[in-house]
Amino acid sequence: MKRSGARQEGESASQLISKRIAELGDWRGETLGRIRALIKEADPDILEEWKWMGTPSGRTTGSSAPAKTYKNVVEMTFSKGASLKDPSRLFNSSLDGNARRAIDIHEGEEIDAPALKALIRAAVALNVSGRKAAPPKRGGR
Numbered sequence: 001m002k003r004s005g006a007r008q009e010g011e012s013a014s015q016l017i018s019k020r021i022a023e024l025g026d027w028r029g030e031t032l033g034r035i036r037a038l039i040k041e042a043d044p045d046i047l048e049e050w051k052w053m054g055t056p057s058g059r060t061t062g063s064s065a066p067a068k069t070y071k072n073v074v075e076m077t078f079s080k081g082a083s084l085k086d087p088s089r090l091f092n093s094s095l096d097g098n099a100r101r102a103i104d105i106h107e108g109e110e111i112d113a114p115a116l117k118a119l120i121r122a123a124v125a126l127n128v129s130g131r132k133a134a135p136p137k138r139g140g141r
Contacts (some may be wrong), residue, residue, distance in 0.1 A: 088115035
């Protein structure tokens with residue numbers, strides 16, 4: 001299991017993620033826990049990782065989807081998001097990049113569970129295909 005950053009000897013990535021969710025103890029922990037559950041529902045075989053200075057991540061065939069917590073937002077990043085169709089318009093951050101896209105979730109916002117699971121499944125399919133991220137189309141999403 002790959003990881004970056006410090007971790008307690010013997011603790012798995014899944015244990016560290018559970019610990020991080022509990023440590024947050026506020027809406028960010030609840031949101032991170034909800035995202036985690038939706039990822040597992042969308043891809044039960046996902047491998048949880050602990051990386052980037054304590055960032056929970058899921059990996060499917062070479063690409064990760066880290067979820068980071070900040071003071072006012074929980075951000076879920078898709079490394080090849082620019083190549084994904086987003087009919088529900090979940091992506092609301094990192095829209096100008098060549099490859100990645102992110103979803104910022106603020107306190108009180110509801111997660112569109114069916115749309116997020118569809119986006120996760122599309123990301124998994126893209127990762128499994130081995131294709132590289134397509135360059136973004138001019139003029140927005």
